[in-house]
Amino acid sequence: MLQKMKKVQVLGPKKDFQSVVDVLYHTGTVQIEDISKTIRPGDTLFRKMEIEKGGDIANTLVKIGGIFLALPKIKYDTQKQQQIYEELQKTSHHDLLARANHVIEELESTTKDLALKKSDLEFSLGALGRYEKIIKKIQPLESQLPILEGFEVTVILIQREFRDVLDFIKNALGEITKKQFEIISADIDETTIAAVIVFNKRYSEGVHSLIFSQNVNEVRLPSEFLGKPFNEILQLISIKRTKSIDEMVAIDENLVKLSTEWYQELAVLKKVLDDRNEEVGVFGKFGQTEYTFVIQGWIPKKYLQRTKEALKDAFGNRVIVNELEVSPEKMDEAPTFYDNPAIVKPFEFLMQMVSPPQYQEIDPSPILAIFFPIFFGLMVGDIAYGIIILVFALIVKNRYKMELWLQHLMNILIISSIPTIFFGFIFGEFFGNFGEHMGWIHPMTIAGITWNRIEVLVPLLILAIAIGVFHVFLGLSLGILNALTKKSKKHAIEKAGMIVAITGLLLVILAVGKMIPEILVQPGIVMIIIALPLIIYGGGFFGVFEIMSTVGNILSYARIMAIGMASVVLALVANKLGGSMEVALVGFCIAALLHILNIVLAMFSPFLHSFRLHMVEFNSKFYTGGGKMYKPFRKEKEDETVK
Amino acid sequence: MVDWGIPIGAGIAFGLGAIGTGYAQSKIGSAGAGTIAEKPETFGLMVVLVAIPETMVILGFVVAAMMMIMLV
Known part of the structure; x- marks a missing residue:
């Protein structure tokens, strides 16, 4: 059987508007209709509700979401979250944004810096690992390299299937450096060959542009490694790695500390802002006069009482729910809501x-x-x-x-x-x-x-x-x-x-x-x-x-x-x-x-x-079909912690 | 002598129904596949539309079965 639907109008003072929308959103029984379509052009008394601060909420939500993601996850404290949730629920949009901005001020730059530094360190650790692997592989070649003043050393990596490029590079290097070079190659793994090139510094530019033009992967060692023996480079890598790891541990400790302090609040803030953002999205469907707001929608008859009570509990007699008389023809527009066993x-x-x-x-x-x-x-x-x-x-x-x-x-x-x-x-x-x-x-x-x-x-x-x-x-x-x-x-x-x-x-x-x-x-x-x-x-x-x-x-x-x-x-x-x-x-x-x-x-x-x-x-x-399903204004998925 | 008339008649009744259904389903099926690609929500309707011409082969089968059972 299909449920009987009622067309309702919710009216109240404008100062309660956002809170009323919030209550309706959480009651989740009303399918909101766009009342603005019924407003006559040029009507100065009854106007469409302007969307206010929608952008602010969306921006704040993005920032809070960013901070929330940057902090390490810790266990949800359901009790604490519930407490914060109840508190935030009651706050107006303005106060909620103020609180969110305070959290952003406290955390944004710190977490951003820490996260950035951590990602830099992770990147440099990755690079150090790659250098170490290559240098360890080519270390045995070091004894074969001539030790000459005024010479530069560079390492290139070539895919095995393109090993022919090596011969070409050898010939080209001979021409560029007037044969003042040495090239030694060795396999570093199943797919890659590393080649160490020693050449006169005078031809540096020419050699590098040749390597670049051949689309060969050149291992660009950091400046502090240049000109040092491989052994020394490996020691330096090891020292740098320990230092980076220590720094990362310190950053993690800092982040955990911030997380312990702020994580629960951030989680709730994110959820509440998310809800408010959804709510702001439908503001454009409402109407307003100088002091009142009007919300119109369809509600299943059996949920009407529940909705009225929810509004009465929150706002007393300030907000009223009117049941509208609808002609049989207009009832065709009512949404379809099944209530079958x-x-x-x-x-x-x-x-x-x-x-x-x-x-x-x-x-x-x-x-x-x-x-x-x-x-x-x-x-x-x-x-x-x-x-x-x-x-x-x-x-x-x-x-x-x-x-x-x-x-x-x-x-x-x-x-x-x-x-x-x-x-x-x-x-x-x-x-x-x-x-x-x-x-x-x-x-x-x-x-x-x-x-x-x-x-x-x-x-x-x-x-x-x-x-x-x-x-x-x-x-x-x-x-x-x-x-x-x-x-x-x-x-x-x-x-x-x-x-x-x-x-x-x-x-x-x-x-x-x-x-x-x-x-x-x-x-x-x-x-x-x-x-x-x-x-x-x-x-x-x-x-x-x-x-x-x-x-x-x-x-x-x-x-x-x-x-x-x-x-x-x-x-x-x-x-x-x-x-x-x-x-x-x-x-x-x-x-x-x-x-x-x-x-x-x-x-x-x-x-x-x-x-x-x-x-x-x-x-x-007997059947025509083509009905519109009842889609109440509510959150689709309930959060697992805050209900 | 074997009377081939009835089985052949039954075969024609069933066969022509099957050919008709097959032809109609090929047309509806290809159009339906295109529609579903554009609007996946029409899947249910397309399934029903593809099943509509099956009435022909089913009635063909009923006639053929009745011929075989009642006339032989």
């Missing part, structure tokens, strides 16, 4: 996949919840298949708890597996005719018919069509109700005419087919004659064609029998093929494979067709 929820999801109902329409979900499993069960109708589908759905449901859509689909399968097992008993099917073959189960005899599906084709077809007639008539009856709710007399008459016409047509067909007394032909014809003007009055001349389309809809229910038959035949084929094998294991495997295929098809095809019978044949008789 848990068993119907998965079917609500199916309805929403296509189109949610409009506010004034009958919600088809409960009807879907009744007929969908019955149709599914009639189509699959096998005890073993039903049990396997049930177990499969339970496993998937437990395994993927976070996937909401999968949960809904599996719930539908679980619900549908029960009629499947039930009809399995009636049809006497357990893996097709396997149960009957083993003597475990036999088709039941109801109304003088033994419901062995493969043998009772015609009774099954009649049953399917009868279900179709009932279902379509139910749809048309709901259509009459919908039309009466919307005060659309023409539509109601058209639907009623259609019921009479189809009943007349059925009487004629059944009487001519001698399934009912032939005398009923005349009443049937009379009914059709009476129905035609009603249909033409309600739906125009083309409404007559709707009769044929409705007959087509009813015939479409034959799929309940047809898909069921297909499923039985495939099960029989599986059993027959498996049984005809000489090796029992091979026969078992073949039968099992075919049954698995049939079960997979059974989960898909009857599901889809059952759904389609509702969406196309049934819903087309």
Whole structure:
């Protein structure tokens, strides 16, 4: 069932405006409407609410968020946070911003400096590690290097696959330095070669530009390492590393100290600012006069009292909630809010996949919840298949708890597996005719018919069509109700005419087919004659064609029998093929494979067709859809600490 | 002599229905895939639209099965 909605107006003095929005945000029951659209241009008394300080809050939030991230995480102190939260909740935007700015002043520059310094140190530690690795690898080459005054040493790294570049560089260096150079190379790991080049300082510029032009990775050692023996460089690296680590430890200690002092407050500030930022975002939808504000929105009737009480507790009689009178036409704009029992929820999801109902329409979900499993069960109708589908759905449901859509689909399968097992008993099917073959189960005899599906084709077809007639008539009856709710007399008459016409047509067909007394032909014809003007009055001349389309809809229910038959035949084929094998294991495997295929098809095809019978044949008789879902103004995800 | 008329008739009833459904589904399916790529929220509607032409093959199957069971 859909919940009744009320259109409300919240009015109060402007000084309480931000606090009222805050209360509404935390009550989370009102879907806010944009009142500014109703303001006449040039109206000086009633104006749109200007967005104030929105930018300030957003900027402050970014700064607080930055500081919060820079500080090391410490355990949430729920009690302390709750205390700060309650305190901050009550503060006005202005005071909240002042407090946040105070925190920013205290922390921003310190944390920024510390974080920057730490990241510099981390970078330099990384670089030192790289230098150390390279120098350790090329250290054995040091003995081969000539020790000459006025010579420069540089190290280049080359990918192994481009080792040919080395020869080219050698030749080019010879030309640039007039052969006053030495180059020694060695592999430093599986992919890289390091080459040490010693050359006369006079050609420094030329050599470096050559290396740059070849796009070769040159290891630029810091100036304090230049000209020093590798051993000494390694010692220097080690000293520098220890110093950097010590400095980082000191920075971390400082940050932890700041965190201990400020972390809880920052966490709450961030949350409250986040909420306020959300709230500021909807300010533009409100209206104001000189001293008052006006908020307008939709609220489910059952939440109205709760919302009124929340506002009364916070503001007494200063803020009032007006229930607005809305004309039936305007009620079409009301959002759709379902309030179905848990068993119907998965079917609500199916309805929403296509189109949610409009506010004034009958919600088809409960009807879907009744007929969908019955149709599914009639189509699959096998005890073993039903049990396997049930177990499969339970496993998937437990395994993927976070996937909401999968949960809904599996719930539908679980619900549908029960009629499947039930009809399995009636049809006497357990893996097709396997149960009957083993003597475990036999088709039941109801109304003088033994419901062995493969043998009772015609009774099954009649049953399917009868279900179709009932279902379509139910749809048309709901259509009459919908039309009466919307005060659309023409539509109601058209639907009623259609019921009479189809009943007349059925009487004629059944009487001519001698399934009912032939005398009923005349009443049937009379009914059709009476129905035609009603249909033409309600739906125009083309409404007559709707009769044929409705007959087509009813015939479409034959799929309940047809898909069921297909499923039985495939099960029989599986059993027959498996049984005809000489090796029992091979026969078992073949039968099992075919049954698995049939079960997979059974989960898909009857599901889809059952759904389609509702969406196309049934819903087309009364359902328009295209409703807007109820989206209250509230926080989507609750914080795990502060509630 | 074997009467081939009924099985052939049943085959035609089922086969033509299947061809018709297949053709219609190929058109609807490709258009639907394009629509879903642009608007993923239309998935549910597209599933229903693709299933609509299956009525033809199902009724074909019903006619074929009735011919085979009731006329033979």
